[in-house]
Amino acid sequence: MMDPTAIPTYRPEDIEPKWQARWEADKLYQPERDPNKSKFYALTMLPYPSGDLHIGHWYAMTPSDARARFKRMQGYNVFFPIGFDAFGLPAENAAIKHNIHPKKWTYANIEHMRGQLRSMGNSFDWRSEIISSDPKYYRWTQWFFEQFYKHGLAYQKMSPVDFCPNCNTTLAREQVHGEDRHCERCGTPVIRKDLKQWFFKTSDYAEELLNYEGLDWPEFIKTLQQNWIGKSQGASITFKTEAGDPIEVFTTRPDTLWGATFMVLSPEHPLVENVTTSAQLDEVRAYQDQAKRQSDIQRESATREKTGVFTGGYAINPASGEHIPIWIADYVLMGYGTGAVMAVPAHDQRDFEFARQFNLPIKVVIHPNGVNLIDPDEMTAAVEAHGSMVNSGPLTGTPESESMAAAFRFAEENEFGFGTTSYRLHDWLISRQRYWGAPIPMIYCPTCGTVPVPEDQLPVLLPDDVEWLPTGESPLKLHPTWRFTTCPNCGGPAERETDTMDTFMCSSWYHLRYLSPDFSEGPFDPAQYNYWMPVDTYTGGSEHATMHLIYTRFFHKAARDCGITSGDEPMLQLRNQGMVLGEDGEKMSKSRGNVVNPDDLVARYGADTVRAYIIFFCRWELGGPWSSTGIEGNSRWLRRVWYMLLEPAEGSAEPEVLRALRRKAHQTLKRVSYDFENFEFNTIVSSLMELLNEMGRAKNAGAFGSEEWNEATDIYLRMLAPVCPHIAEELWQRLGKPYSIHTQAWPQVDEEAAKDEMITLIVQVNGKLRDRILVEPGIGDEEAKQLALASDAVQQTLEGRPIRKVIVVPGRLVNIVV
RNA sequence: GCCGGAGUGGCGGAACAGGCAGACGCGCACGACUCAAAAUCGUGUACCUUCGGGUAUGUGGGUUCGAUUCCCACCUUCGGCACCA
Structure with missing residues (x-):
């Protein structure tokens, strides 16, 4: 082989900053609104400026960036912005701890993190950067508040x-x-x-x-x-106190109304004042006070025994006319429903436990099919199943299939209730x-x-x-x-x-401010909005499933109803990454000492290797443990790519070798394109490694410099560019190709070239592998069957046993059933 | 307790529509190069085996000619929620 000193050493520390500076100077990633081009808005959740870029940020952003680059090469006008979610508690906590102004702390962190973010080599459009604590940003956060207020x-x-x-x-x-x-x-x-x-x-x-x-x-x-929003259908029923005050309750089981033997109010319920008798006042007050300090109490009691206090007051069951005692208990929450429940101990487990605890009456009113009628005294748990109605006044005998409808009708006819829907989701407290x-x-x-x-x-x-x-x-x-x-x-x-x-308010609309961060007529330039919105792909951690992702959807809809935005949803496609764990398989934390520092890794291996390993080491949506030896493999890979493409070789290859090389290149291209589209990032890198191995074999066989070799290297670098943008650009230039690789088109798969010349026909007997036969891809079913039956291995296994059935999967497999 | 993921070699993982289990990489072993080491390159690497084969994708069943893949039950583990009337 040639003298290896004749080609330069791969030095990421030289080429990476060089290209980063060039790309930025050339505004490579600053798309202009162009109605003739299909837009693609790729958004990654903006970081909080905590001070240091974590490996988790790399994990979230690198595949998002790689996919944005892929989309750009596919011809889309790609917008991939970045900013900082800069308001929030940590700044104040740090300020208190280190006696530094929150603003100073935040902006120093941002300055530091900008440098770290740049070192990743992402295709961020820095022109669009927003900082949510800048007055020019929060002016519009405040403006949104006012629009919501006015509406x-x-x-x-x-x-x-x-x-x-x-x-x-x-x-x-x-x-x-x-x-x-x-x-x-x-x-x-x-x-x-x-x-x-x-x-x-x-x-x-x-x-x-x-x-x-x-x-x-x-x-x-x-x-x-959906679970968070917690929709439940039921009935609103109005009970009355003996003094005539209405107590509204929500129930999902109006069919159990005759079994309501007491009521329970939340300790904070406003009617507690009215119904409490003077004899019970002290006890009620004490319980209310205790409920306020719920956290302490809960910590002290390991067992979740029901607690509560009788108010001394009574309510009237609107169905049966019975007078039932009113209790207060902390298991009834003011924040859900109406803060009051009708307690049906026979058919609700919590009410049952409460009744047993305080010796309250239990009345069975539902008789589930196939169960013996229950004796309340012998019950050990509530019977929550549906069934026919018993002990229920005029509705006694109503079968299970009609019980709910009959109960709704009865409540409406007697004007004490109606069907309604309740949600667990409550209003967003923003103060x-x-x-x-x-x-x-x-x-x-x-x-x-x-x-x-x-x-x-x-x-x-x-x-x-x-x-x-x-x-x-x-x-x-x-x-x-x-x-x-x-x-x-x-x-x-x-x-x-x-x-x-x-601060969730700031992060509910940042994707809109990115569009025109300096616009002063409104929160965003409508022309930019009309072109870029909605976000095409939003990526981030699934821990935001119920807070940020619900708030931002709400925000968009509320803004729509104020006439500010259009369309119903802000983000069309969402994908969530998992979490990078420490080498010990545990969550990374300073106290565990298992934190991986990306800056050290960049200094040691270069950003491209870190990017490649991040993408390679696990399934993105699942996450997994970091490995400090595993990354060595990706470092070796990039060095092999470098020398494979730059180091010349002599000789000429047989046509089969060249055909095989071309086939593998196009098969890989097909696979990599599919994987980028479908967020299957780790196999992109595996496929590129496989192709490199094939190229190595072809090179040894004399393929270097051939037309097929040149095509393979061209495709290889284009596929590598989204994952490892620096080395791809450097090799692209060294091979004399036009700057920049990142504005080149994604290659087209030549389906003809990607086709296998021979396929392996799998031969099974009773589903067990017995032989493999190399055949032409277009082989007919009958021919495949004959080939399989003629196989020595098959004959040996058959031992003359009669064949019952032969299953042929065209071009793949023959299964002989005996 | 409820909801949602995930269980595949020594390790991370692959198997794109039910059809070759273990791609790719790490690690390890051996070999080449070297005075030597590192680096690099090459070869091998699930387990058992009487060398015919047999057994293997958390466990136990089921559907199927055929199951890592579909269905049922269970176990382990990670994440979310927490008395939701």
């Missing part, structure tokens, strides 16, 4: 909210985790606090959010969202008693009431000079002057809202 989608209410005593902030119910109800961010158990808060009417959209028509989203994400967020642009005037800041005065700027140490109050409230202003209506003295907005 009745934003409202204020007093509400018992979860409060984290550590972060000193209110948490949305969705942000409270675990059995001990701890804070999502810091893990501290939460307490309850009553505050006046801003909400968005997400629940108005519950039904529409269940519709995924036209969306290519993973089934499991849709299922998670945060924090500093580092977009201020809610509202003014409270003693004369005019709640007044939005006029649109031409937006943004309401976040002041820099604040005390951000947590006091339990919003830092903006403690600022000496900030909150004092004048009413835009009457000009009199007024006060600003001092809460800021949930």
